[in-house]
Amino acid sequence: MEMEQLYKEHSDQVYSYIYFLVRHKECAEDLTQETFYKAYKGLDSFQKQASTATWLLKIARNVTYDYLRRKRIIQFFSFEKAHDLETNAISPERRFEQKEQLVRMYDSLSKLKKDYQEVLLLRKVQECSIQETAYILGWTEAKVKMKTTRAFEALKKEFHQEGGHADGTIKRIR
Amino acid sequence: MEPSNEFDELFEEMKEVKRSEKAKHNTWLALKSKIEETRKRTIFPAFISLAIIATASFLFITFLKPSETEKSAESLSNEETIKAVLEREYNGPNMEISQLMNDWMDLQSETETQKQEDYNHLLESKEYKDFMNYYPATFGAYFTENMLTKAIRTNLVFKYNFYLIDNDIEMKLENVKIAQEKAHPNIYRPIIEVSLTNSKGQKIFHTVREEFIFSKTEPGKIGGYNGVKDGGSMELREKIENFDAYVENNEDVRTPSIDVSYDTLCFNGRLPVPQGTVEFKSGCTSDRSQINSVMTIMENFFVKEVTEKEAMERSELFTQIGNYQIYLTNSADKDNTLYTITSFSDGFLVFSPGSSLGITGDITTESKVFFYEEIKQRLDEFADNNN
Numbered sequence: 001m002e003m004e005q006l007y008k009e010h011s012d013q014v015y016s017y018i019y020f021l022v023r024h025k026e027c028a029e030d031l032t033q034e035t036f037y038k039a040y041k042g043l044d045s046f047q048k049q050a051s052t053a054t055w056l057l058k059i060a061r062n063v064t065y066d067y068l069r070r071k072r073i074i075q076f077f078s079f080e081k082a083h084d085l086e087t088n089a090i091s092p093e094r095r096f097e098q099k100e101q102l103v104r105m106y107d108s109l110s111k112l113k114k115d116y117q118e119v120l121l122l123r124k125v126q127e128c129s130i131q132e133t134a135y136i137l138g139w140t141e142a143k144v145k146m147k148t149t150r151a152f153e154a155l156k157k158e159f160h161q162e163g164g165h166a167d168g169t170i171k172r173i174r
Numbered sequence: 175m176e177p178s179n180e181f182d183e184l185f186e187e188m189k190e191v192k193r194s195e196k197a198k199h200n201t202w203l204a205l206k207s208k209i210e211e212t213r214k215r216t217i218f219p220a221f222i223s224l225a226i227i228a229t230a231s232f233l234f235i236t237f238l239k240p241s242e243t244e245k246s247a248e249s250l251s252n253e254e255t256i257k258a259v260l261e262r263e264y265n266g267p268n269m270e271i272s273q274l275m276n277d278w279m280d281l282q283s284e285t286e287t288q289k290q291e292d293y294n295h296l297l298e299s300k301e302y303k304d305f306m307n308y309y310p311a312t313f314g315a316y317f318t319e320n321m322l323t324k325a326i327r328t329n330l331v332f333k334y335n336f337y338l339i340d341n342d343i344e345m346k347l348e349n350v351k352i353a354q355e356k357a358h359p360n361i362y363r364p365i366i367e368v369s370l371t372n373s374k375g376q377k378i379f380h381t382v383r384e385e386f387i388f389s390k391t392e393p394g395k396i397g398g399y400n401g402v403k404d405g406g407s408m409e410l411r412e413k414i415e416n417f418d419a420y421v422e423n424n425e426d427v428r429t430p431s432i433d434v435s436y437d438t439l440c441f442n443g444r445l446p447v448p449q450g451t452v453e454f455k456s457g458c459t460s461d462r463s464q465i466n467s468v469m470t471i472m473e474n475f476f477v478k479e480v481t482e483k484e485a486m487e488r489s490e491l492f493t494q495i496g497n498y499q500i501y502l503t504n505s506a507d508k509d510n511t512l513y514t515i516t517s518f519s520d521g522f523l524v525f526s527p528g529s530s531l532g533i534t535g536d537i538t539t540e541s542k543v544f545f546y547e548e549i550k551q552r553l554d555e556f557a558d559n560n561n
Binding site: 004012016030033036037040065127152159 | 180181182184185187188189191193197198200201202204205206208209212444452
């Protein structure tokens with residue numbers, strides 16, 4: 001069955017992307033299911049103008065945004081659960097240090113503008129190319145490049161500022 | 175240029191998202207079941223036997239003749255042609271076609287046919303000819319020959335008739351709004367509002383979307399007549415068959431009262447576009463005349479309290495259908511939503527104090543899709559394009 005194959009090959013990536021946006025496992029599973037259901041319904045009209053993975057990520061983004069919009073919140077990169085940061089293969093001292101860095105990273109990301117968060121998530125965490133990111137976000141490639149540069153500048157600024165532990169920042173969509 | 179690899183290590187760590195195999199498998203099972211359910215629903219009920227349809231479509235061509243409606247249809251515009259078809263399709267039930275079909279069925283029941291020759295003889299009967307002539311007499315003027323053949327074979331015309339009769343429901347075409355596609359001017363997509371009335375005089379409304387494609391080789395004739403995905407036709411049939419479940423109790427109907435003081439109106443618009451993508455719009459205005467032009471339309475609605483179940487069903491549709499969420503607020507404190515009104519592209523409107531998106535608010539008792547279009551136009555006047 002084509003859908004089963006599609007699910008096997010891409011569901012982890014879709015889940016991971018959604019998970020970053022919602023930070024809730026059950027909810028990410030539900031939205032992953034919704035993404036693939038929408039993909040099933042739109043499979044005939046998929047023109048292969050992008051790779052299957054990119055197409056699925058675009059659907060996942062729409063599905064997740066609809067969900068977040070329904071709740072009227074955008075809550076990226078909130079850092080709520082310690083088990084999100086299991087790094088067992090390293091020494092306790094290094095783990096602590098790295099964990100602290102990662103906490104700071106999440107906190108810094110959460111304070112960035114929404115489009116900066118999105119472009120960094122796709123480019124650096126999901127490893128999408130500039131073209132793929134442009135397709136998913138509906139931007140031009142030039143805009144992706146420009147936003148990525150600015151996002152890094154903003155991230156640096158936030159990251160190296162004093163203090164700042166994550167507080168699960170909630171921003172209203174306006 | 176992509177600056178800085180300073181964060182590469184941390185980004186690398188962020189890639190590690192754990193997902194349990196069990197959860198993954200369960201999601202697949204749920205998805206599979208949903209897909210299978212969808213497949214079942216899309217199987218069109220075959221209430222006329224395939225044999226009759228096949229023979230009908232063959233013989234229909236033989237008996238195809240110009241009719242009175244055809245003569246008068248020559249001068250119609252495309253919009254008028256569409257309206258003529260919709261009037262025939264959405265005003266019913268049509269007891270004539272029902273009687274003709276019953277006569278033909280009765281004849282087959284009463285007459286023993288053991289050989290093909292016997293059956294061929296039946297096809298020469300008045301009952302059969304009268305039944306089959308009724309289609310071109312009713313729709314022949316508006317469709318190309320191929321399209322009419324297809325419409326009969328696939329039950330695209332008189333598609334609700336037997337359900338209306340079986341459930342003793344009367345259907346009336348209330349309103350039609352026809353949109354022509356800019357890029358393909360021979361394609362039209364009407365929004366059709368119908369009412370359903372039962373024998374007790376109780377009435378409900380429903381909106382359907384369809385697509386008409388005019389032939390390029392036969393100008394003025396419809397070469398394609400299609401339902402639209404999620405266009406509401408399955409739901410219309412559902413409402414005919416389960417009418418009582420959709421009848422509103424009008425005792426608690428009231429007009430909306432928005433008792434908050436505000437000076438600014440903001441909105442988020444969500445417009446699904448083809449291929450699974452969604453266009454978002456938003457904007458704010460403190461211009462009193464713009465605010466009034468939107469709010470005046472609201473006065474056309476009557477609302478009643480919804481149950482939690484109804485509210486949940488509606489919220490489930492958020493992802494499926496277009497909608498505009500209108501927030502009443504104050505310019506000095508735009509973050510503080512005082513009242514939310516959600517207008518859906520299927521004609522529903524939801525009111526709610528505060529910012530809960532109307533999910534626990536009020537809902538219209540009648541479908542008012544035309545007011546949605548009006549609200550949309552007014553909001554678009556001050557929409558930002560903030561992509």
